Amino acid sequence: MSEAEIPLKFVSSNRRVREDRRFVAGQGHYVADVALEGLLHVAVLPSQHPAARIVSIDASEALRMPGVHYVLTGEELAKAAEPLMNGLNTPHVKRYPLAVGQVRYAGEWVVAVVAESRAQAEDGAEKVRVVYEPLPYVIDSEEALDLSSTPVHPAHGSNVLLDRTFVWGEVDKHFAESPRHLSFRVTWGRNSTVPIETFGVAAKWDPWREILDVWASIQMPKYSDQIARALRIPLNNVRVHQDVDVGGSYGVKRGIKQTVIVSHLARRLGRPVRLIEDRLDNMRAGDAHGPDRIFDVEVAFDNDGIVKSMKMRALDNAGAYAGRAPFQLGKPIGAIVGPYKIQSVKYRAISVTSNKAAQEAVRGFGQAPTNYAIETAIDKVAAALGLDRIEIRKRNFIRSEEFPYLIPSGTRYDSGDYHTVVAKVLAHADYEGLKRERDELRAQGLCAGIGIAACLEPSGGNSSFEPLLNDANKTTTWMESCRINVDGLGFVTVTIHTTSSGQGHETLAATVVGEVLEIDPDQIRVVRPDSLNSLPGNSPVGSRMAIMLGGAAFHAAKKLKAKIVRLAAHQFGCVESDIVYQGGATSYPGSSRKLTWAEHVNIAHRNFHLLPDGMEPGLEVTHVLQVPTANKLPENGRVQMYPCHSFEFHLVLVVFDPEIGKPKIRRYVIGHDCGTVINPHIVKGMTLGGIAHGIGASLLEEFVYDSEGQMLTQSFMDYLLPSSHEVPHVEIVHHCTPSPFTVFGQKGSGESGYLGSPAAISGAINDAVSPYGISFAKLPIRIAAISDAIAAAKATKEKVQS
Amino acid sequence: MKISLKVNGQLREADVEPRKTLLDTLREDFLLVGSHAGCEHGVCGACTVLIDGEPSRSCLMFAVQADGYEITTIEGLAPAPGELSVVQDAFCETHGLQCGYCTPGMVLTAHALLEHNDAPSRDDIVEAISGNICRCTGYGQIVEAVEFAADRLRKTNLPRHARSDANNPGKPPFGGNDALGHGVLTAVQPDTPRGGRA
């Protein structure tokens, strides 16, 4: 399928990212910048209780406050709107944008107050009186799994949303024949991507045209479909403006409840309404927390360290509502053995509700926690056998000649050369030297450790986990589209049909179209029509846009080129295969005739009499691309998940003072192979940003709930994001193994770095504390936890000695 | 209450509640929406503006407190519409951003650093931007941007006070230095005989 002409002129070259110009000038157009005449503002009133019955709501005083227009309750909204969609077939786990009858987590929104300004709306919200009757609640995952626990949704009967066991291959046999086994538990703390821009949305209803206009900081597949369903209006009455810049998302900007609230209010009040979360709203109840997962892992291996089989139980705490959270246990099935030749796997995926905020899609969609569990297993096998951690990985890696490689759970990995990437990293970093450096630091009385992680980034954003986990779901396409129009003056405009949150999709589309048409990408305009003018698409999720938008743009440009060639052949009176297309001009070898770009444009736009039979006038093409390799529903619990698999190999040296325990990353090297890179600046930025995010997940960031069900980390003072001090200089070692399934051999990179850095950093810290005979089995590993554990270990040792 | 603030060299007047932050006033009353709200509690730096040349959190300051100071927002940095300052251009050169939300604050912070320090070390840069959180980039390309800008500023012959406004003279206004400079597209002239065809 790879049919790109070589050499590439624009693809893979270090060209600037066109979006950057507007942002450095402060000219981005974010949702909070959308100026609407007569705009009203919403503030929400949160519940203080993790679980309580709403006895009464008294808004009379609030309504008398200056500037206040309206107070919306959950009861009213529930009559006007459908419950929000669930990924699984769990009809009794109903989720409304505002609590109805009962609150299910501390911070959950109970009423929305509308006023002339946000400040007035907040003043109003303070005056709403809600009487609650506290109910029993459950926070802990294991407790929630216990069938005797209080169900968050009594109508559902229990807290279990999903409990499914898959067995791929001969697990029992492999365990029985393996001489060695080991098992352990690790926990991935609840964190999120926490973009610097909170979620925001503005909506306006035009009753005469029957159009709901929506501007939102959104990154969500089928966003307008969900709005239409929730509000029970035709989808062609919903117009989402996709030219709104999104101030970061990395998965989480899925504010459907916020959108339903403002859309309903805009219709109800006849004025545009907006809700921009403040940081507290966002942290506590933006419904944007990530996976919260306990892994119990058991592996069977031999004395050479070859891992034959694995049993994994993943218990995930979805929070108070279902949404798409359980699916984040499904996606990792597509890379459940990581880069290793593990022959069989038993996987039990459990998702439970609890009285925490609802979980949403986070960068990697569950893959980073799973990679952390797999990599911990490999480290432990190495330790059990006294083998080097890199050597053991090399022994278990799939070899480059074995691709495409079918893993037990049904996905065929496209391509890779893991051994070469590792060799390149080791040569670059001087692994032996790094070990000496660690030992010298230890000799100085410091804690020093090396961390290693090898993992995959499944990319291409197919949604096969939906039909895999939900039998009622028969989705087998997750398409993306592109349209190209050459106007009557010869200028090229490309349309893309999604919002972006910093991924550089305009640059991507222009580069690809410029490459195929052999014209300067800087001359190509890229626009984002609103959703009513858009072709089918699924937004930038699952590291899919290089593959899917890049692929759609490629095929559209090919169609356009084919039309030009056919048009030219007709002028020359020759067959199409004789035409030479170069730089927008065509020629016919053997004749001196040539048609320029302008001449093709002119014929297509003005000279119908010169067009070949049956050709439509104009120069406009579209392409709707199906996800490569996605062609059937799951069979027997096996499915082809994503089409492409990027590889990353992390090597980290961490050092810290044993008394203080504040880890400093002294060296960070990553080997990265995402196939053909379309824009090197963009891929580099994704990788560095992903690593920074992983540093946060492994050392700093967690949404902590206390035993009373209250979230303790509600601001940036408690929920710490890595600053420039915490993120080291990162050295990237490149390798390119093209994917056979994509147009240029490209793979995804939107989650790169993040998928392996938590595992690598955890490994480094555990290596650093290994002389004390301790290790950490939960992320994040906070400074205090490190110094406390070391102090405790020392005390025990002294006691034993005395 | 009525206030008049000097913003980007111009005197601007507004009637605001005393509790209104400088950030909200800049955005809502002066429509200078390049300053962003990230946390509104003084941690993230998305709201950074320069007050008498020093990076400051506009979310932590009331508009009424800003009277009498020179305020510079990101809108005041570009030398002319469509033209970038050296620092802004350097962020484009190294792709020192992704979503752009932290970027105005970052650019202003970098600008202030380079006003004080011609030749900042990596540590100086890391320290200077450590009060601005970027969730996208991991800071690597931001540090590179500041280093690149410092280098270019040092190489210009202008006195320091004039440099920040100086666009690199060798730089085309659009497309950057990797643009081909000439496109293959030639506009069709519809009104010429035979539609402009030879």
Ligand code: FES
């Ligand atoms: S918005 Fe001012 S510091 Fe975050």
Ligand code: FES
């Ligand atoms: S560029 Fe997105 S937060 Fe910095």
